Amino acid sequence: MNIEKKDLLQLYYYLKLTRRIEDRVTALYRQGRILGGAWTSNGMEAISVGYACALEKNDVIAPYFRDMGAFLARGITPKRIMAQYLGKKTGVTGGKEGNVHAGDINLGVLGFPSHLADNYPVAVGVALSFKIRGERRVAAACTGEGGTSRGDFHEALNMASVWKVPVVFICNNNQYAYSTPVRIQMAIKDVAERAVAYAIPSEIVDGNDVVAVYSAAKKAYDRARAGDGPTFIECKTMRMHGHSEHDAAKYVPRELLEEWKKKDPIINMERYLISNKVSTEEELVNIDGRIKKEIEEAEEFAEKSPLPEGKEALEGVYASPI
Amino acid sequence: MAEVTYLEAISQALDEEMTRDSNVFLLGEDIGYYGGAFRVTEGFYEKFGQWRVIDTPLSESGFTGAAVGAALMGMRPVVEMQFADFISCAFDQIVNVAAKNFYRWGGKTPIVIRAPFGDSVHGGAFHSQCPEGFFFNVPGLKMVAPSNPYDAKGLLKASIRDDDPVIYFEHKFLYRRIKGNIPDEDYVVPLGKAKVVREGADISVITYSAMVHVALEAAQVLEAEGISLEVVDLRTLLPLDKNGIYDSVKKTSKAIILYEATRTGGVGAEVAALLSEDMFDHLDGPLIRISAPDTPVPYSPPMEEFYMPRVEDVVKAARRLAAY
Numbered sequence: 001m002n003i004e005k006k007d008l009l010q011l012y013y014y015l016k017l018t019r020r021i022e023d024r025v026t027a028l029y030r031q032g033r034i035l036g037g038a039w040t041s042n043g044m045e046a047i048s049v050g051y052a053c054a055l056e057k058n059d060v061i062a063p064y065f066r067d068m069g070a071f072l073a074r075g076i077t078p079k080r081i082m083a084q085y086l087g088k089k090t091g092v093t094g095g096k097e098g099n100v101h102a103g104d105i106n107l108g109v110l111g112f113p114s115h116l117a118d119n120y121p122v123a124v125g126v127a128l129s130f131k132i133r134g135e136r137r138v139a140a141a142c143t144g145e146g147g148t149s150r151g152d153f154h155e156a157l158n159m160a161s162v163w164k165v166p167v168v169f170i171c172n173n174n175q176y177a178y179s180t181p182v183r184i185q186m187a188i189k190d191v192a193e194r195a196v197a198y199a200i201p202s203e204i205v206d207g208n209d210v211v212a213v214y215s216a217a218k219k220a221y222d223r224a225r226a227g228d229g230p231t232f233i234e235c236k237t238m239r240m241h242g243h244s245e246h247d248a249a250k251y252v253p254r255e256l257l258e259e260w261k262k263k264d265p266i267i268n269m270e271r272y273l274i275s276n277k278v279s280t281e282e283e284l285v286n287i288d289g290r291i292k293k294e295i296e297e298a299e300e301f302a303e304k305s306p307l308p309e310g311k312e313a314l315e316g317v318y319a320s321p322i
Numbered sequence: 323m324a325e326v327t328y329l330e331a332i333s334q335a336l337d338e339e340m341t342r343d344s345n346v347f348l349l350g351e352d353i354g355y356y357g358g359a360f361r362v363t364e365g366f367y368e369k370f371g372q373w374r375v376i377d378t379p380l381s382e383s384g385f386t387g388a389a390v391g392a393a394l395m396g397m398r399p400v401v402e403m404q405f406a407d408f409i410s411c412a413f414d415q416i417v418n419v420a421a422k423n424f425y426r427w428g429g430k431t432p433i434v435i436r437a438p439f440g441d442s443v444h445g446g447a448f449h450s451q452c453p454e455g456f457f458f459n460v461p462g463l464k465m466v467a468p469s470n471p472y473d474a475k476g477l478l479k480a481s482i483r484d485d486d487p488v489i490y491f492e493h494k495f496l497y498r499r500i501k502g503n504i505p506d507e508d509y510v511v512p513l514g515k516a517k518v519v520r521e522g523a524d525i526s527v528i529t530y531s532a533m534v535h536v537a538l539e540a541a542q543v544l545e546a547e548g549i550s551l552e553v554v555d556l557r558t559l560l561p562l563d564k565n566g567i568y569d570s571v572k573k574t575s576k577a578i579i580l581y582e583a584t585r586t587g588g589v590g591a592e593v594a595a596l597l598s599e600d601m602f603d604h605l606d607g608p609l610i611r612i613s614a615p616d617t618p619v620p621y622s623p624p625m626e627e628f629y630m631p632r633v634e635d636v637v638k639a640a641r642r643l644a645a646y
Contacts, residue, residue, distance in 0.1 A: 060395070093427050103427040110394060111427035113419050121384045122419060125391025125399075132347065132373050132397070139391070152414075155384025162379060317461050319430045319485035322514030322561055 001215040007053070008278050009287070011210045014049040015266050017291050018069040021078055024295055025085055025099075029245045034085050036098050041066040043208070043240030046265035047172045049073055050213025051140055051233075054221060060108040060126050062119035062141040065100045066172055067112075070142070074107045078298035088305040095308040096316065116147030120156035120169065127165035127224075138224040140217070142170040145191050146177025157198040157232070166224035168217065169200075169232045172207065174239035179251045195232035207235030208265040211272065238263075326504055329497040331471035332436075333362050335478035336400065338508065340370055343398060346482060349376040349385050350402030350436075359404050360438060360497060382411035389433045390420050390487075398482055399433050406439035406491065407451045420487040421462035434481045435489045439467075440532055440582055441630055442495035446621035452581075452614075454491060454559055455588030464513055465560040467491040469534035471502040473557055476511030484513060491559075493532040500535070514558045516566030522552030525640050526570040528593055529580040530556040533631060537580055540636035549644050559589055567593060568601055575606040576643045580631060585613040607646030610639045 022040040029038035041048060049069035052061060063070045071081065076092055084091030084102055092102035093111075103111030110126070113119060123141035130137045147153055148171060160167050171191050175182050188194070192202040203220070205212045213235055220231035238260035242249035273279045326334065340346045347370075348363060354377035357364035366375045378385040382403065389399035403409045409416070416435065423429035441450040457463055464486050468474040474492065481488040519534060520541055527537040534555045541551035554570045556562065571577050577597055579590040590611045597609055612631045620626055 062391075097426045101426065103429060105394060105427075105429055110391075111423060111429055113422075115414055115418055118387065118414060118419055121381075121387025121415065122391035122394070124384070125388030125393075126395050127391075128376075128388055129392040129395040129397045132392075152383055152387060155379070155381040156387070158379055159381060159384050159388060163376075316425050316428075318464075319424045319432075322464075322558075 001218065003211065003214070005278055008211070008273060011049055011053055011214060012269050012273060012284065013287055013291070014053060014069050014073050015045045015210060015269055016288055017072055017078070017294070018045040018049060019266055020291050020295055021072070021081060022068055024299065026245050028085065035087070038099060038245040039065045039243070040241055040245065041068050043260065043264060044172055044174055044237045045069050046210035046213050047170065047207045047235045047237060048142065050210045051142065051170050051217040054214045054217040055138070055140060058108065058137050059221070060110065060137065060139045062110045062123040062126070062139065063112055064116060064119065064143050064147070064172070065112055065114070066144065066174070067142055068100060071100070071102070071109060074109045076102070076104055076107060076109060078294055079301040082298040082302035083305050086302045087307060088302055089308045090301070090305040095312070117143045117150040117153040117156070119143065120153050121159065123167050124156050124160045124163070124165060127160065127167035128163060131163070131165045136225050138166040138168060138221045140168045140170060142172060144177055145171055145173040145175070145182055146180065146185055148191050148194055149185055157195060157200055157230070160230040161198045161200050164227070164229035166227070167230045168220040168224055169230060170217070171232070171234045172237060173234055174237045176239050176243070176252060178243040190234060192232060192234040200230050200232050202232035202234065204234045204236065207237030208263045208268055210265055210269055323503045323505060325501050326471050327498050328471045328474050328500045329360065329362060331475040331504060332478055332492055335475040336363065337366070339479055339482045340374060345396060346398045346400065347374040347376065348400050348402065349378050349389060351378055351380060351404045353377060353402050358402065360494070362402070382408050383415050386412035386415040386435065387419065390415060390423070390431055393431045393433045394423070394429050400482060401433060401435045403435060403437045405445070405449050406437035406453050407448045409435065409437050409453055410456065413456065416457065416463070416487065416489070417460050421460050424486070425462055430485050431487050432485045433487045434478070435487070437489055437491050438494050439491045440493040440495055441619060441626065442493070444621065444623070444626065447618040450619040452583035455583050457489060458560060458588055458592065462486065463560055464488040464558070465491065466513060466558050467493070467531040468557060469496070469531050469555050470500055472504050473511050475504055476509055477513070477557065480510040480513050483510065488513070491531060495532045511557065514561060514563055516554055516556045516558070516563040518552060518570060519555045520551065520553040522550040522574065524550045524574055525576040525578060525643050526552045526554055526574045527578045527580055527636065528554045528556065528567055528570070530559060530589070531582065533580045533582050536631060536633055537636060539633045540640065543633065543637050544640050549640055551640060562592065562596070564596060564600070567596065571597060571601050572604050575604055576646065577605070578610045578612060578636065578639050578643065580612045580636060582614055582631060584616050585611065586616050607643045610643060612636060612639055
C-alpha cells in the first residue's frame with residue numbers, strides 16, 4: 001500500500017504523542033495525582049493509532065481501554081485528556097468518568113464500557129444504522145484477546161456477518177488479560193481462528209508495525225464500504241506494562257519483555273521513516289519537540305481547570321429528565 | 323374512537339411511529355417474516371421491509387447492544403424480547419451500556435425494549451416472570467407498564483419519542499382480554515405520571531399492569547361492604563411518580579401496594595419505603611404489600627394459582643386496614 005508522506009508522519013506523530021501522554025499519566029499516577037486506575041497502551045500504540053488513522057472523518061469507533069492513540073487520532077485533544085485524568089470539569093466527560101472511560105459522539109468516539117467486548121455489538125448497531133440509511137460509513141471496534149472469550153464478542157461477530165454490515169473488528173492480542181496468559185484464555189493458536197466460525201475473513205498483523213496495522217485496517221474499511229461486510233484483524237503485540245500502573249506484572253517472564261522491547265513500535269517507525277527516506281532525524285526531533293510542548297500545555301490547562309462540585313453528580317442521569 | 327385490544331394498541335403505536343419517523347425500526351427474534359411470537363408485528367415485514375423489521379439471531383445481548391449502537395447514531399430502535407424472561411441475557415447491555423451512556427459520556431441512547439411479561443400462559447419459571455425488579459435500581463433507565471389499550475398506545479409512543487432507554491413491560495395476560503376505546507388521532511401518554519383509575523375515599527391501592535384489574539375487581543366487591551378503594555395505576559415504574567402516589571395517600575391515609583412480581587426488593591418495597599419516609603404523618607394504618615411470594619413461578623395449576631395475587635387477597639387486606 002502506498003502511503004503518502006503526510007500520512008506516515010501523522011502516524012508517527014500520534015504514536016509519539018500517545019507514548020508521551022501515557023508516560024506523563026504514569027508519572028502523575030505514581031505521584032498520587034491521578035486517582036483510581038491508569039491503564040496504558042505502552043508498546044501497543046501502533047494498533048490504536050493505525051486503525052484510527054485509517055478511518056474517514058465520518059466513521060465511528062468503539063474503542064477499548066488501550067486505545068489512547070485512537071482517542072487522539074479522532075481529535076480528542078491532549079488538554080481534554082489530561083483534564084479527564086485529573087477529574088476536571090474540562091475533561092472529556094466533565095468529571096463524570098475518569099481516564100480512558102470516555103467518548104465524544106461529535107468526534108465519532110463511543111464511550112468505552114469496562115465490560116470488555118460490550119462495545120462489539122454496539123459497533124455492529126452503528127454499522128447497521130449506516131446500512132439502513134445507505135451511508136458509506138464504517139464502524140471500527142477494538143477489544144483485547146481476553147474480551148474475545150465473552151459472549152458479546154461472539155454474538156457481535158455472528159450478527160455482523162449475517163447482516164453483512166460495515167464494521168471492522170480489531171483485536172489487540174497483547175498476550176495477557178490482566179494476569180491471564182493466552183494459553184489459558186483460549187485453546188486456539190490465533191484469535192483470528194474465532195472469526196472462521198462466523199464466515200468473517202480475517203488478517204493477522206504485526207501489532208507493533210503501525211504501517212501494517214494501518215494498511216490492513218484501510219483494506220478492511222474499503223471492503224466494508226463496498227458492502228462486502230465485516231473483517232477481523234488480529235494485531236499481535238505485547239503488553240509492556242502491568243495491567244494497570246499499580247500492577248508490577250511479575251507473572252510475565254522478563255525474557256518475553258526483553259524480546260518485545262526490541263520490537264518497540266515507535267523505534268520501528270523511526271527506522272522505517274529514515275531508512276525509506278521519508279523523513280530526516282531532524283524532522284522527527286522537531287515533531288517530538290512539538291509534542292512535548294503540547295503535553296506541557298495540556299497539563300497546565302488541566303491543572304488550572306476547575307473541579308466539578310459534588311452536587312453536580314446529580315446532573316445528567318437522563319437525557320430527558322422527568 | 324375505535325375499540326381495540328391491548329395488543330392492537332401496541333401494534334398500532336409501532337406502526338404509526340414507524341410511519342411517522344423513518345429512524346424508528348424494530349429488531350428481535352421472529353418478529354419479521356413470522357410476525358412475532360404474540361403476533362404484535364404481523365404484517366410489518368411486508369409493509370416496512372426486512373431492514374426495518376429485523377429478524378435477529380438468538381442473541382438478546384447482541385441485538386440489544388446493536389440497538390444501542392444504532393440509537394447513538396440517531397436511530398430509534400425498538401427491541402422485542404420474545405418473553406421478558408429473556409431480558410436477563412441482555413442485562414449488561416441495558417444496565418451498563420444503555421443506561422449509563424448519557425451520564426458517563428453524553429451518549430444519548432433512545433432505545434425501547436418491549437418486554438412481554440407476567441403470568442398468563444402457564445409458562446412456568448421462564449415464560450412468566452415480572453423482571454422489573456432486576457432493573458429497578460438502575461439510574462438512567464425508564465420503565466413503563468401500561469394496564470389498558472389507551473395507555474399501552476400512548477406510553478409506547480412516548481417511549482419511542484423519549485431520548486432515554488425505556489423498558490416497556492407489556493402484560494401477556496392483557497393482550498387479547500382487555501379492550502378499550504382509543505382516539506383516532508395521534509396522542510401520547512407522558513412518562514412519569516401515575517393515574518387514579520378509580521376514585522375512592524378509604525384505602526389507596528397502588529398498583530400497575532395486570533394487577534390494576536385485580537384491584538378494580540376487589541373494589542367492586544368491597545363497595546358492597548361500604549369500603550371505598552381508590553386505585554392508583556403507576557403506569558411509569560421508573561422514575562416513580564411520587565406526587566401521584568402521595569396525593570392519593572393524603573386523601574385515604576391507608577395504602578395497599580399490589581404487584582405481581584416477587585415480594586422482596588422491588589417496586590412494592592420502594593413504594594412502601596417512600597410512603598413511610600414521606601407520608602408517615604398521613605398514615606392511619608400499616609402499609610400492606612400484596613405480591614407473589616419469593617419463589618420462581620411454578621407451573622402446576624394449583625401452585626400457579628397460589629402464587630398469583632388474587633382479588634380475595636386484596637379484599638382481605640382491605641378489610642384488615644379498614645379496621646384502623
